[in-house]
Amino acid sequence: MHKGYAIELANVVKRFGEVAAVDHVTLQIHDGEFFSLLGPSGCGKTTTLRMIAGFEYPSGGELMIHGRPMATVPPHHRPVNTVFQSYALFPHMTVAQNVAFGLKMKRVPRAELGARVQAALDMVRLAGFAERYPRQMSGGQQQRVALARALVNQPEVLLLDEPLGALDQKLRKEMQLELKSLQHRVGITFIFVTHDQEEALTMSDRIAVMNQGKVLQVGTPTEIYERPTCKFVADFIGETNFIEGTVVEQSDEYATIQTPDGLQLRGYTPRPVNLGEAATLSLRPEKARLVLPSHARPEDAFTMPVHVEMITYIGSDTRITVRLNERRTLDVWEQNTLSTLDRNAYWQPGEAAVLVCPPANALVLTE
Amino acid sequence: MALSSFEREQQRREQRRLIALLAPGMLWLLVFFLLPLLVILVYSFLTNGPRGNLLWQPTLQNYVDLFTQSSYVNAYVRSLWISGLTTLFALLLGYPLALFIVKQPPRVRLVLLILVLIPFWTNFLVRIYAWQIILANNGLINTTLGAMGLPTLFLLNTEGATLLGLVYGELPFMVLPIYAALDRFDFTLMEAGADLGASKWHAFWHIMLPMTMPGVAAGAVLVFIPTIGQFVVSELLGGAKVDYIGNLIQRLFLRSNPPNWPLGSAMSTVMMIVLLGFILLYFRSTTEEDR
Numbered sequence: 001m002h003k004g005y006a007i008e009l010a011n012v013v014k015r016f017g018e019v020a021a022v023d024h025v026t027l028q029i030h031d032g033e034f035f036s037l038l039g040p041s042g043c044g045k046t047t048t049l050r051m052i053a054g055f056e057y058p059s060g061g062e063l064m065i066h067g068r069p070m071a072t073v074p075p076h077h078r079p080v081n082t083v084f085q086s087y088a089l090f091p092h093m094t095v096a097q098n099v100a101f102g103l104k105m106k107r108v109p110r111a112e113l114g115a116r117v118q119a120a121l122d123m124v125r126l127a128g129f130a131e132r133y134p135r136q137m138s139g140g141q142q143q144r145v146a147l148a149r150a151l152v153n154q155p156e157v158l159l160l161d162e163p164l165g166a167l168d169q170k171l172r173k174e175m176q177l178e179l180k181s182l183q184h185r186v187g188i189t190f191i192f193v194t195h196d197q198e199e200a201l202t203m204s205d206r207i208a209v210m211n212q213g214k215v216l217q218v219g220t221p222t223e224i225y226e227r228p229t230c231k232f233v234a235d236f237i238g239e240t241n242f243i244e245g246t247v248v249e250q251s252d253e254y255a256t257i258q259t260p261d262g263l264q265l266r267g268y269t270p271r272p273v274n275l276g277e278a279a280t281l282s283l284r285p286e287k288a289r290l291v292l293p294s295h296a297r298p299e300d301a302f303t304m305p306v307h308v309e310m311i312t313y314i315g316s317d318t319r320i321t322v323r324l325n326e327r328r329t330l331d332v333w334e335q336n337t338l339s340t341l342d343r344n345a346y347w348q349p350g351e352a353a354v355l356v357c358p359p360a361n362a363l364v365l366t367e
Numbered sequence: 368m369a370l371s372s373f374e375r376e377q378q379r380r381e382q383r384r385l386i387a388l389l390a391p392g393m394l395w396l397l398v399f400f401l402l403p404l405l406v407i408l409v410y411s412f413l414t415n416g417p418r419g420n421l422l423w424q425p426t427l428q429n430y431v432d433l434f435t436q437s438s439y440v441n442a443y444v445r446s447l448w449i450s451g452l453t454t455l456f457a458l459l460l461g462y463p464l465a466l467f468i469v470k471q472p473p474r475v476r477l478v479l480l481i482l483v484l485i486p487f488w489t490n491f492l493v494r495i496y497a498w499q500i501i502l503a504n505n506g507l508i509n510t511t512l513g514a515m516g517l518p519t520l521f522l523l524n525t526e527g528a529t530l531l532g533l534v535y536g537e538l539p540f541m542v543l544p545i546y547a548a549l550d551r552f553d554f555t556l557m558e559a560g561a562d563l564g565a566s567k568w569h570a571f572w573h574i575m576l577p578m579t580m581p582g583v584a585a586g587a588v589l590v591f592i593p594t595i596g597q598f599v600v601s602e603l604l605g606g607a608k609v610d611y612i613g614n615l616i617q618r619l620f621l622r623s624n625p626p627n628w629p630l631g632s633a634m635s636t637v638m639m640i641v642l643l644g645f646i647l648l649y650f651r652s653t654t655e656e657d658r
Contacts, residue, residue, distance in 0.1 A: 055558050075561040088559035092577050101573070102563035153563065 006031045006189040012061035021047040023213035036192045036200040039210035045193045054078045081150035082159040089134040096130035102153040120152035140171045157189045197237045227270040231365045234282040241330045243281040255364040267362035285331040287361040290353045308351045410632035419625030429633035446612040450594040453533040461541035469549040524606025532600040541586035548582025
């Protein structure tokens, strides 16, 4: 296969008028990787994808596909194919004609064309649907036609623009797994655009989190979730408790912040912080523990005496809101590892407790 | 399934309401559309008297004349030909124009659409006279050419002038249905085409054109049908040098001495049948939802 990266963006900028939709983005995407661009709407992820596809040309920077500069190559000469958010199937063509379209444009001989279309439809389990029209198919089926239509061309990179957005929850989960296994089978680099953090975590080898045209962090799902390097990423991926304060102590990879209401909280720093700097402690609800006041241990990073305020039982977990003082509450999730109806096994509103946090479970982050 | 008496009563009431609503329109069509049509059909099988009076002698002679006398046959062929050309040129001009308008931001679109419609605010005859002024030997174009020291052109009273006038007059009828079709067209499909390796031209030919074909067909019908019966443009701009079917019919009814209504009626009937054929073709080639 090819040397180097499947896709490389170096300081890519895209301006629409005065607005920079993509602002100096640098990314290296490996061959065979399932790579997600994740961010809220308007963060520049779709524009980035459209530049790779060739529908938009960068205002600045370099864009390369397998080392070949792509800045001025029109979309129909690029070795990539796209699965569109709306699928963009050709309504006046049958499923087979849709899938054959790319091969026809490349003047693939008739005999080979038929076999490849068939193989592509087999791959997405639509073998019997060749003669149907897109409007005669369900959303999930149309989705798979769009996949077959793109993959039949054996692109070097497959671009997927929120392809699961229009599907209902159950189908979405199915397609996530199907896409993932499909990507393993064909071995093609997938670039997947989504605003759904759970989807990105489930499917990706690596994720780039974007906001306001910038890439904030690139990493594996574990890195992104466990070691977000800024407040936005911690907030966007999963749920978390934020406590604002000022850095009063820092050593190696840890720092302590002091909050206006006098708390001193220690946490891990994925990115170095400076003394006196404004910082935020991020504590994910499942990474804190509630114990009875008598059970607190000195090796914990910090402990906070709290009162249980509200309990929400959701089956696998119990979600507990605890009150720290008049102004502040925190969320703690406990897994229900015991199966019991005994009321005493669960926290009760009004109960006094201690919130404990192991050293690396809380993070001290800056903007 | 058996209907309850209540449901049947409901149905009857529904029917009565429908009849009451439709009756005025139906009556209108019957009296002012179907009846004259029948008159023409009947006339076309009657004999013309020596002073242009009607003789109640059934005959097929009018139709025989139509299909055997070369001047009549030529008029039909010429009409079909110029209507075809008009439709073609209106399409070649109208499609890019409609596409251009659709691609504009909404505000500009509205302005452009109004510009397309503005000519309708002025009487068609007046506008054709205006073309005379532009094309005449001492008209706008030729005085301009003369002033620049260039040789003048013979423009008015040519078949080219007829074609120009027809295309000018019919263009909006081509632009509007194509515009409507393009407005519904999802331009993401063009990106999908490009993504799959289609050049701009291929994407147009394989995706945009087939998908906007209903608009093209509607435009073609709207241009072709009025053009085939026209007689004003060929007389005012073409100089009435050659006969189109519309000119012949007009003359047979109103100008020739003696008039020949039966032959004129037969000509009209044949023309309607030809047009009916085209309309059927149109209905065949499009589905209900396209229209």
